[in-house]
């Protein structure tokens with residue numbers, strides 16, 4: 001199974017690129033969505049996060065905007081939150097990969113905002129970065145409710161600089177020029193990846209048979 005790691009800093013167009021892969025029938029695992037589920041009603045991280053950050057749980061789920069205001073801008077607090085969430089997200093990813101391998105999928109996408117920051121790129125056969133100039137990133141993100149330039153800059157300082165990500169990625173997709181060029185590039189990536197053998201999966205010890 002061939003594993004594509006899709007990444008990009010906040011607002012660079014990851015979700016849009018993910019939905020294009022999905023439209024082509026590729027299974028995508030979305031790490032942001034996994035984090036949200038872990039902290040929603042019944043989520044495995046609700047009580048752990050509330051214990052570490054008292055007062056962030058409301059009606060049995062985590063108020064992410066409140067939690068974000070506590071951790072973005074406080075590197076030690078963010079590290080603590082990551083220490084709770086990242087092992088759980090890694091478990092979900094393993095489960096996803098196992099399921100897809102068992103179903104005989106030739107190709108999957110892992111959509112991971114912190115792919116390079118966490119070393120997750122080492123488990124991928126190909127890395128794809130979405131990027132856009134800073135002013136495009138700003139204009140996109142500042143349209144979101146509850147977002148300010150100050151908050152955006154706090155989040156940016158917690159992420160690897162875009163120029164470093166561009167050096168590391170196998171493929172760089174510029175998303176500031178519209179959706180069509182990205183759609184065409186993703187179709188080409190899928191066409192060329194679907195018949196390639198991945199080096200990372202199946203992991204013999206973990207996939208029965």
Ligand SMILES: CC(C)(COP(=O)(O)OP(=O)(O)OC[C@H]1O[C@@H](n2cnc3c(N)ncnc32)[C@H](O)[C@@H]1O)[C@@H](O)C(=O)NCCC(=O)NCCS
Pocket residue numbers: 008009010011031032035064065067068071078081082085086089112113114155158159
């Ligand atoms: C702080 C939280 C509660 C804010 O939730 P909220 O719904 O407001 O934002 P959302 O999760 O959609 O994240 C939006 C973007 O913020 C950036 N971001 C999120 N977490 C981090 C982080 N630990 N470091 C740097 N940037 C981050 C990413 O670009 C992400 O795409 C949430 O992001 C979180 O729990 N983050 C820690 C877990 C984590 O590292 N997630 C990244 C995927 S594994």
Ligand SMILES: Nc1ncnc2c1ncn2[C@@H]1O[C@H](COP(=O)(O)OP(=O)(O)OP(=O)(O)O)[C@@H](O)[C@H]1O
Pocket residue numbers: 008009010011012013014015016017032113140174175176177178179180182
């Ligand atoms: N290729 C593109 N061309 C034009 N607009 C785009 C493109 N990609 C994304 N956008 C727009 O930019 C905004 C942010 O995109 P998206 O939600 O995909 O980013 P993201 O990287 O997933 O953000 P985050 O990391 O914060 O969740 C959306 O309004 C989306 O429509």
